[in-house]
């Protein structure tokens with residue numbers, strides 16, 4: 001057994017399905033949604049709701065943290081190291097324009113996992129070796145209304161990243177759903193980040209289960 005088995009880093013190494021979701025406003029019960037998708041097979045869930053005030057985000061993160069604890073899954077915070085610290089999150093995700101990784105590490109210490117967005121070959125190659133980075137994401141694979149204005153490097157960047165042969169966990173992101181998942185896997189990804197494929201599904205729990213099953217079969 002590896003010395004990270006059962007730890008947050010061990011669970012990250014095993015993670016295949018990463019969900020970013022907003023707070024779902026009035027679309028039903030948030031805890032019920034989280035229970036369904038985590039039971040379905042989501043390994044990491046991030047609250048990504050850019051309009052929230054910090055206090056509101058922290059309050060919502062209590063609902064996320066309770067759900068993650070019930071299911072033994074990882075809780076991720078987007079953008080803000082202070083909020084990740086206050087929420088006792090497992091993971092902080094940083095984009096290229098967010099807080100630099102060393103600054104986030106100075107706030108969070110070594111135990112919180114830090115992820116990084118990459119959109120180009122040089123960024124992916126750097127994230128694969130940069131100190132303090134635990135995982136990174138590459139994309140968008142396809143243009144997506146969830147990240148308007150972000151050009152899509154497409155599956156070429158997934159193929160490039162797979163070719164790096166890094167041991168560091170990485171995920172493909174952007175426009176991924178069950179219908180195109182095989183293309184992403186064929187390009188070399190083993191893990192994916194999704195938003196709409198789960199949040200906009202009629203049955204989010206079933207959508208998570210279908211994606212998770214396909215990802216586990218592809219191992």
Ligand SMILES: Cc1ncc(COP(=O)(O)OP(=O)(O)O)c(N)n1
Nearest residue numbers: 048078093094095096117137173193
């Ligand atoms: C897991 C994960 N991957 C990528 C992103 C995008 O981060 P970023 O580029 O900083 O864009 P915003 O999400 O902050 O708009 C993410 N949040 N999570």
Ligand SMILES: Cc1ncsc1CCOP(=O)(O)O
Nearest residue numbers: 144146147174175194195196
């Ligand atoms: C946050 C983010 N960063 C790159 S693509 C993306 C959004 C992905 O959303 P969807 O899965 O709905 O296309």
Ligand SMILES: [Mg+2]
Nearest residue numbers: 079094095098
């Ligand atoms: Mg960001």
